[in-house]
Amino acid sequence: MSSRDGAVAWPAVHEERRALIEDLATARPEQWATPSLCPDWDVHDVVAHLVDSAKTTRWGFMRRLAAARFDFDRDNAAGVARERAATPAATLAEFRRVLTETKTPPAAPATRLVEAIVHGEDIRRPLGITRNYPIEHVATALQHQLKTSVSMGGGQQRAAALRLVATDSDVDAGTGAEVRGTTLSLLLAVSGRPVDQNEFAGEGAAEFVKRLTPTPRR
Known part of the structure; x- marks a missing residue:
C-alpha cells in the first residue's frame, strides 16, 4: 500500500467502521442472530469477521491462508470463530477497540473500503437500517x-x-x-x-x- 493511497483510504474506512458501530450500539441481542446477506452468517458472524479483518496483517494473512490450505472460506470461518465473543456486546466492544487500525491483508487499500461498506449493508439491510453513505x-x-x-x-x-x-x-x-x-x-x-x-x-x-x-x- 502506498502512503498516498493509505492516506485517502483509511479515514474513509474508519468513518464507515464508526458509523456501523453506532448503528449496532442500540441493536437488541436477538437482532445479532438475524441472518445477514452473507450465506450462512448471521449479524454477529459478520461483525466478528470485521474485527478479524481489522487485526489481520499481510504476513499474518499469508500464514493463516497456508494453515487453511489456501481455502478462503476455511480461513474466514476460523477468523470468525476466533473473534466472535460470548456476547454481542463484547464483540462490539472489540470492534470499537480496533476501529482505527490500519492493518490489512496484501490487497489494494480500496478493498478495505469495499469491505466496510458491503459488509455494513450485509448487516444493515436485514435489520432494516439505512445509512446515507458519503x-x-x-x-x-x-x-x-x-x-x-x-x-x-x-x-x-x-x-x-x-x-x-x-x-x-x-x-x-x-x-x-x-x-x-x-x-x-x-x-x-x-x-x-x-x-x-x-x-x-x-x-x-x-x-x-x-x-x-x-x-x-x-
Whole structure:
C-alpha cells in the first residue's frame, strides 16, 4: 500500500467502521442472530469477521491462508470463530477497540473500503437500517470492484459487456446495454449480493440481475 493511497483510504474506512458501530450500539441481542446477506452468517458472524479483518496483517494473512490450505472460506470461518465473543456486546466492544487500525491483508487499500461498506449493508439491510453513505466512499468502492476479478473478490465479470451508470454519482463504466441504479445498489450487485431488479433500470437490467449469484465471504 502506498502512503498516498493509505492516506485517502483509511479515514474513509474508519468513518464507515464508526458509523456501523453506532448503528449496532442500540441493536437488541436477538437482532445479532438475524441472518445477514452473507450465506450462512448471521449479524454477529459478520461483525466478528470485521474485527478479524481489522487485526489481520499481510504476513499474518499469508500464514493463516497456508494453515487453511489456501481455502478462503476455511480461513474466514476460523477468523470468525476466533473473534466472535460470548456476547454481542463484547464483540462490539472489540470492534470499537480496533476501529482505527490500519492493518490489512496484501490487497489494494480500496478493498478495505469495499469491505466496510458491503459488509455494513450485509448487516444493515436485514435489520432494516439505512445509512446515507458519503457518495465518494461508495463510488471509490464501486470503481475498484469493476476493475477486480470475481476470483479476487471483485465484480468485473458481473458487469462484462454492460454499461453501468450510477444515478447519484459520476460513475459511468463499461460499454453495452445500459444498467442504471444508485451507486450503492450497483456496488452490492457487482459484489455478489442479492439486489432486487427494481433497484435497476435500463435495457441491461434484467441480464445484470441474472448474473447476481452469492460470492465467497471476503
